Amino acid sequence: MSFVVASLEDRIDQALSMGALEQALQLVANAEQQQPQNAGIQHRFGVVLMRLNRAHEAFAKFSGAIRLNPLSVDTRMALAQSYMAMNDGWSAAAWVSDACRVAPNNPAVWGQLAQLLASQKRDSELEPALRSGVAANPDSKMLVEALAEYYLNRKRYTEGLGVYEKLVPMDPRDTKNLLHFGFCLEHTHRLDDSVARYRESLAVNPDFLEAHVDLAGVLWRLADYEGSLHHARRAVEIDPNHPYAVRILGTALLHLNRLDEAEVQLRRALALKPDFPIAIVDLALLLLLAGKFEEGWQVYERRWTDTDRMNRPAFFRPELEWQGPLKQPVKGKRIVIYAEQGLGDVINFIRYAKVLQDDGATVYCVIQPELVPLVESMPGVIGLKPNLNIEADYHVALLELPLHYRTNAGNAPRETPYLHAPADKSAEWREKMKKWDGKLKVGIAWAGHFIHANHHNRCMPLSEFKAIIEMPGVQCFSLQKSDGERYTDMAVDEDQLVDFTGDWKDFTDSSAMIDNLDLVISIDSAVIHLAAAMGKPTWVVLPPNPDWRWLLDREDSPWYPTMKLFRRGHAEPKAAQMARVITELKAQKKALMARQGALV
Template identity: 25%
Template sequence: MPAEHGPGHELEQWEAQAMEAVAMEAEAAGQWLRAAAAYGRAAACSGDDYQLLANAANAYWLADRPHQALEPYRQAVQLAPHDPVVYRGLGNVYTDLQKFEAAERCYRISLQLADEAATAWNLSQLLIGLERYALGYGLAERRWQLEGADPYLDPAEAWRGEVEGDRDPLLVWSEQGYGDIFQHLRWVGSLIQRRGPTAPPLVLDVEPPLVGLLQEGLAHLRPAPLVRGKQAAAPPAEQWRGRHVSLLSLPALLAAHPSPPGACRLASDQWPALRSPGPSPRRVGLVWAAGRKLENPFTAREYWRRSLDDAALGALIAGLAELGAECVLLQFGEDSHRADPWIHRTAASLPEGADFGSTARVVAGLDLVISVDTAMAHLVGAMGRPGWVLLPFSAAPRWLRQRQDTPWYPTLRLFRQSCAGEWGEVISSVLEAFAGLMHDYGP
């Protein structure tokens, strides 16, 4: 009887195993392009192993190469049409390619195959990007089922939106990143309006670095919320049962829209008023790096794709200086030192140890802030100050698509990459726009 497989097949199987080992080694080192190439070679040798194709696609995605991730994910879906994880991965790629409708179809197929919280969360953010806010924010409540979710207080015992006869204190607590907190503060004003002027003040528990800023920036609300810093241990559950709610759950309970009734922004009489256009030098704040969170592949990916490289940073600082701007460096953390080669072309930097409160006062004295997609962009928008946001090609869905404006922050202007990883064209557009701004201001 002839053998089922000849020596050639055995050689291909050996090569597939060797390439898979190379890919896993590259993954462990965070070398995603090398891993993608090795997984692709292993898949070619194995013939019909859809998991190897999916691994190659995911590695391309983690390397911020969505165009290269698309075809292996498509092939994997054809080979395994009943695998929900592959459909979710394909949906992620379509989201990064700004093909939101195709992404929605993939996520919904994935949910039909397996009702998983990770897929529901991805779809919720996509629906917000499609401006279907009520559906998106409703589905976002599935985030409590995500692996590793660690809510401050039990969401099952949260406030459900009742306001009639509400005379009890209500605790609103923050979650996720600073940018999400700034984006969702507008619903604090909406909630206060809905509860009425005679209701007890809200208690707002936030990360300690935000306390001073929010105490000052929300003091204009009536009644003003009591802002406190979160402690290592949450307050007793019995004390707040049925009378606490996450800040990010407010849109689902109130008005799921970027401009809800009673929406508020950060404001203070102690902050300088916005200067009128004039011939004096324009003071421009700069932020060039997102949060440096390199502990896992996804957050590392977000850091690298949102942050300017050194060439783009240098071109931005030099170009603004040549156009007459006084550049004020607003970057937090170790990335602040990346501007050192151009420090002689800047006017000022944030002082060491600056918190969000002191940063807001600096921002209030500027004519413009230019920032990548990080908490600073949201802070500037929440303050109602002029800002230009530099977005990667695969911008988060909340920034919508192909728009220079955003319904979240009327004072922000968006500048988008036309190709993943390429900041040169973005910096050229920013400098051209700033030159026009200076021309409008006069000599």
Template identity: 30%
Template sequence: MHSEQPAPASAAKRDQIDALLDQAFAAYEQGRLDQAQGHFQAVLALDPQDFDALHMLGVMAMQKRALPQAIALFEQAIAADPEAGMAYTNLGIACMESGQPEKALASFDKAVVLEPSVEAFFGRGAAQQALKQWAATEASFAQVLAVQPGHVAALINRGHACLMLQRFDDAVACYEKAIAIEPQRAGAFAGLGDALLSMQRLPQALAAYDRSLALKADQPDLLGNRASTLLKLKRLPEAIDCYEQALQLAPRNAIILSNLSGALRESARHAEALAMADRALEVDPKLGGAHMNRGNALLDMARLDEARQAFAMARQAQPTDVEVQWALGWTSLLAGDWATGLPLFEVRWKKPGFSSEPRGFTQPLWLGETDLRGRTILLHAEQGLGDTINFCRYAPLVAELGAKVVLEVQPPLKGLMRSLAGGAQVIARGEPLPAFDVHCPLMSLPLAFKSTPAHLPAPASYLHADPQQVQAVAARLAPRSQPRIGLVWSGNAAHRNDANRSMPLATLMSALPSSGVQYYCLQKDIREADLPTLKDRPDIIRLHDALQGFDSTAALLDQMDLVITVDTSIAHLAGAMGKPCWILLSRVPDWRWLVDRPDCPWYPSARLFRQTSWGQWQAPLQEVAAALPAWLASAPKSS
């Protein structure tokens, strides 16, 4: 007869544990959580290293937001079963929710090896995103989408990663797919707006932001981005209003405060812009953009020393930022500190939107540090015609160093430049370049020669009109019966600073005498708004064909007794020819005109008349009107 032997004690305990686990899982699934927790704890009383009990108690602790307890339980569960990928996934989730992304990433890295689930890859992507590991983030969410192509959260987060990687087309595709699946996700529209804004597709970005805000109104960061879009669209009042809406939701958001400062500055509300930048820096004293906007506001107010201090602070916060270096350099030049400004001015070649492209020559750049004797140097023009006229003065100095000088200029200036001393070979841009050993952009020559406002080449004149053209123009003009004054009141309308440096003809003529003077128009292009004034002032003589090129313009200018002009190439041409030239300048002019002085170190024949308030020409024009009687008394009356 056979009789059953009693099971070993361990087997009996195992049966008891299994029964308790069955009861615990059943209670958990039925929502009887207190009862489930009691059963799991009873299991641990029998076996403190039971994986299922430790793991489920961790899950329940995480659901109650008892994150430290959950983390401890998951770690005990992993100690009990180091191959349980699910525990690593949940440990990663708990660490992420408790703000420990590094520890979370280590757990998810284990999980995707042991149990490569969607949850594990998603969690790893979220941890990488928190750590700004953008390429890895994109790869993790791509793995989620390989398994579940319609995973909306993964699509949105992959879009964010592509956005940070500047893969804007991929980001747009992710966001649009997420929207197609789930059209009510505000985050997808917000991300789409950010991607479109980065692509400068501004109307579409604005529409995406509006859709996101319609779904979820209280998004201060999104409102800030929407405001930045409006700013780029030149819709300044709307942009400022939108920034202010964002600040109602987040009054201490330093970035929004700083961006509002920039918008106020663009609206010429300089004092308010300064105050807003100061508010941003109270919140975040190291915010480079706020220091930059503070500096710009101070610059606009002509508080140059304070502006330079602000730009220096911005440079400390963002030492490699090109715009910051440019601002500090430009303001230092304007303030007359060329030792600081000229080296920083070289960053212009890295500045986005700079008016000249780097030439890409293989020959080395010369900045004064090497001997030029017996070598050929190419001096090449950059930026505008006035810049070339201004800085070509250095070519004879380069020749004196023993170099053969090749001077490449814009085609309209080729003839005029032949009058320059020093024997340079003058060629027009676009013509074949001769062989040369080194090169230097014209506007880098002040740095090469270590120029300062007190020490720069400023001959009385260094460019001259062609004698034959002068003779031809002189024959065309009526005999001089009164002093001749040449007028220029506006420059290139496309110039970024045109609104500040140009004025209506009527504004200029309001300060000038209506008799006793022969006026000549020295500008080729006349704006439509000025045509009625010209029609009403037949005493302003226009010689259209004498303004078709710089050679003929120089010949006409040669016949003038005085030139009154705003800051254009004609101002530089008059100064280079040694003509008496009165230059009307905006509140904060180009750096070459410096500040707080009526004379010009570049042009001995020039006299400067400056605005005292932004956009207000009344004060400098009053000075012109007051100075004219004395000039007229000594001006030639006949010829």
């Protein structure tokens, strides 16, 4: 009897493979009459009915099969398929999940569960499912890769890193996984390791465009500007019309201050892909750096299309967004300025609060909490924390204001000081720093926030300040609140570099300390904006490719009258740049000390 059934099953399978569905249906119906309790035949009956698009009937057959063979993984998967055909994805996922329970060492079943959960956007269940699948099948490249890509796609780079460390050795020549491993390394600030993975990917496939693009993007962060340009050019050679390749070529040229060439490439990238937010911002910043303010501000207004990096506040209402003084005069109106970027940007552009006040507005500022007390030193300005709301006639993003007031390098509101330290705190710090009277008090900062994408351009080893710290007649004070230890490459006597930053509670403390300094020397960070906004002499040690607001080829700043810019060529070492700072400091020391009434 078993021989007959086996023969029927073979004939059914053969008919299915040939697409003879009606013949298969007749065969399976006959087989069911002979063996109504045979789970295999019930299962095949369901398969034939599914092929005939009769999902409800198929479901009944699969249900019978699972009762006869409760441990069948194939029938569980078939039940899931029938539920999908009946538009019941949740029940389908439940059956696949049960198949994983029955056969935990079957990677394909876990892979199917992951696909179903992902398609149903059940993210909270997807990660545990993938982790369980990998735990049960640690040698399954498919599952490990799925978990790695889960983290990558959600920008959870630290977690993704650990998975890629297991995945890449499974197939060291898989260029896609090498690329993604490098991407995770790059976004966890392991830039040298990231470069190594990108190069490994290119060693396998020298024409891998994406690897050239990503390698070009990370090399400029390591100050290898020519290397960045080389790989950007190679990417464009591989595909001259690939918008990401053209854009990275534009940025590589931009980082070399080759602005005319960079502008051509960035405009071409946008011609190839008009909805390209990061290229829009790149072009805007290039135009501003070049001093083409009118067009630069207009292009920069499109930065809001970059939803990965830019987000409006919760209280944002399009109809209340201010359209500028010509279209919407603010006399007698209440207007909320809201921060959109970093602390330095707020300090730099909060100057426009006074411009709005001069036009007759009542000004509220929704900014970072640590800046609220400082900003309220501006007469009449009301600072609010981001989680607070207020009824107002208009609101406006802080960096929209230069556009609305048609700001250029010649008409920027430049009057300082516009921020002030609290008088009582300034007096306290004066007393605290009194013991160094008679010396030139210089505040220094040598590193910006480590997580900043442009961090390599916003830091330098503390040893570069050694000659300033040890200069006779000069007393240095640290203005380095955080991340400085990464670049503290020399032991410093605490009497030579006094560090009071542990006593700072907010920006009113740092402003009060700065108020009692004679000079601030720093890399490009929030510190220099604060010092210059207070009218303090401020020297900025700039990288070869400076932030747009410092423009090119000038020692003064269009934003701050007390600021001096120390520039550096791409081939010039930092030590040579700092030597010019030191020479200038020596030349200015007597005058600066005399200005403060100190003894030389």
